Amino acid sequence: MYRKYFPVLAIFIVLALVLTACGSTAADEPAEVVAVEEDILNRVLDRGKVVCGGRTDLAGFGMLDADGRNEGFDIDFCRAVAAAVLGDPEAVEVVPLTASDRGPVLQTAEVDILSRNVTWTSSRDAQWGNFTNVMFYDGQGFMIRKDSGIGSTDEFDGATVCVTSGTTTEQNLSDFFRQNGMEYEAVIFEETAAVYSAYEEGRCDITTSDKSQLASVRSGFANPDDHIILDITISKEPLTPAVPHGDDTWFDIVKIVSFALINAEELGVTQANVEEMKSSDNINVLRLLGEEGDWGYTDLGLAPDALAKAISAVGNYGEIYDRYMGPNGISFTLPRGPNLNWYDGGLIYAPPIK
C-alpha cells in the first residue's frame, strides 16, 4: 500500500518545496501583499474607477434612490474626484461602510477616498489616514420625542440614549453626561439603521448624533413632527473626506478638488455655466478652469480642465449642498449656517486655485 503511493507523495513533497521556496523569496521583497507604497493615482487610472468608502443609508449624505443610484453630499464629492481624475463622474465604486469599519479600511488603503461623514480628529489623523479639507461643519445634538416630558438637557438625568458605536458621538455623549454629573443608560448599536429604529420604537428617550444626521434621520421617520432636535450643540464635528497615508500626490489631488468646488461657488461658476465661463474675463475663473496658467496639474499628472470637469459633473459646493439639503433639497432642509461660504459669514473657505 505504502509503496504504491510513494511516487504521489514524492511529487507532492517536491511541489510543496518549490512553493515554499517561491514563498520565501516573495517575503524578502514586500511585493503585492504590501500595497501601501503603491501609487494610488496609478491604481485609480489602471482600474478606471475611484473606490470610495461611503454609505448607502443616510439621506443627504449617501442614500440609494428609487433607481438604486447612490445619491448624497459625500457621494457627489467622490464623483467630483472621479470626474477630475478619470473624466467620468460615474467611474465611482461606493463601498458601504459601518462607522466601526471605516478606520481599518482606510488604514489598509482598501479605499481610495473615505467620504462618509467622518469627523476629523487628531488621533484619527494620526492613525487612519490623511484628512483633506473640511467639507461640512457639524456639531453633535440631541433628538427627543416631543411628548417625552424632557424640555432641556437639564432633565436628562436617568435617561436612555441610543447611539452608534465607533463614533466620536459615543465619546462626546459620555463626556457630556460625566461633566454634567448625570446618570444615563447607553444603548449602543453598530448599524446606524438599528440605532434609529430602536429610538423610534421607544427603546430610548434620546438619540444623539451630528445634527445633520439627526435632521436626515428625522426626515425618514413615520411622523417626523413628533420628534424635536434640541437647540444645543455639544461638540465640534468637522466632517472631512480622508485618503490613505503615504501618498502625497493623491492627497493633494483630493484636496485640490475640494478647493475647486468651494472656489467655484465663490467665483460664480456653476454646473450650468462652466463652459461659457471658460471665456470669462475674470482671471481667477480662467485659472480654475485650466484656461490660463497652471494650477498644479502638470505636477499632479492631471489634465488642465480636470477641475472644470469636476464642477461640470456635480456643480459647485453650494449647488451640491442645496441639491440635498437646500430649501428644495431632495433629502431634507437644513439651513447652511456655518457651511455658508466665508464671504457670507460661514466657515467654508479654501485656498485659491492658482
Add this chain to the structure above:
Amino acid sequence: MTNNQPLISDKANIPFYRDERIIKIFAQVLSAVIIVGILIWAIINFFKAADARNMTLTFSFLKESAGFPISNPPIDYDPSMSFARAFQVGLVNTLLVSGLGIIFATIFGTLIALARLSSNWILSRIALVFIEFHRNIPLLVLLFLWYFVVFGMVPQVKESIKWPGPIFLNKRGIYIAWPRLTETGGIFVTMAAIGILVSIIVFIILRKRRKITGKATYYLPASLGLLIVFFLFGWLLSGGTPFQMDIPSFTGINYQGGLRLTPEFAGMFLSLSLYTAAFIAEVVRGGIQAVDKGQIEAARAIGLPPMQVLSLVIMPQALRIIIPPMISQYLNLTKNSSLALAIGFQDVFAVGKIVINQAGRAVPVFALIMLTYLSLSLLTSFVLNIYNRRIQFVTR
C-alpha cells in the same frame, strides 16, 4: 518464525532509499519542515505587512482611558476606566449570556427531545415544529425577530405592563422585584453556606454507612433537618431581616431598582438558547433512540418502574452518545454569542469592535478577541471531555 529468518537478514541489502523505515522518517521530517516553513513565512509576511501599514502589534494602549460608554455594564465600569476594563466588561457579558444560555438550552432542549419522543401525538408535533422552526432559520434572523419584533410590541415606559410580583414590562426591559442583602444579610448567607456544606457531608457519610451496614440511617431527614436548623439560626442571627425587597419604581423618565433584564440581554439570551435548544433536542433524541431496544425491554422485564428504566438504563447509555456532539453545541452557542453586536448587546466582540475604532488598533484587538474565544472554547471542551471520559464504557 524460523521461515522468516532469511528474509529479515535480507533487509540489510535493501538500499536506504527503498527502506520503508527510513522513508517513513524522511517523510515525517520533510512534512514537518514544510509546515513549519509555511507558518514562519506567513508570520513574517504578516508582521511585514502590518508594519508597512503602520499597524503595530502593541498592547500598551489597553491601559489608556476608554472614553466610550457601555450599555448596562455587569461589573463596575465608567468611560474614564481603561480599554482593558472595557474588554473585561464585554467578557463578563459574553460569559453571562453563554453560561446562562448553555444551562437553559440544555434543560429546555432535553425537555423538547422528551416531548418529541412522547407517545402523545400533539406534544410530539409541537416539539417537531419548534425544532424545525429554530433549526431552519438563521440565528441572526431570530435575533432581529426577538429584539425588534417581539420587544417592539411591548408597551412604552409610561404604559408599562404590571404583573404581580411585582414585575414591570416595557420597552426598556423587564423589571422584577428582587431581594437584596441588607447589612446583616452577610451573616445569613454565611450560615446558609455552612449549613449546605454540613448537610451534604452528613448525607454522604450516612448514606455510605447504610450501603455498607445495610441498616437504616435516615440520611435524608437527618441532612434536611440540619439544613433547616442552620437556616433558622442564620435568620435569627441576622435579626430577622437578611433580605429586603428592592421594588422597581417609576422615577420621572425610567424605572429604577429591582432586577432588570434589558431587551438586549433578553433578546440575546432567548434567541441563543432557543436556537441551540433545537439542536440539543435532536442530539438528545438521537442518543436516546440509539439505545438498543432490547435493553429497555430487558429493564422492563426485570420489573423496573418507568423512571428507573430512564435513569438507570436509557440515560447512562444515551449519555455516551449525547455528550460529544453536545460539546460542539456548547462551543457553537458561545461563539454564536458574538452576533450580539447586531442588537446592541455589549459582548466581548461588540466591545472589541468599538475598541478597534476608538483606539485604532485592529490587529492587537482582533488577536485578543480570537484568543478569548479560543480559550473559552478550549476550556469548555476540556471540562466536558473529562466528564465524557468518566461516563464512557471502561474498555477491557
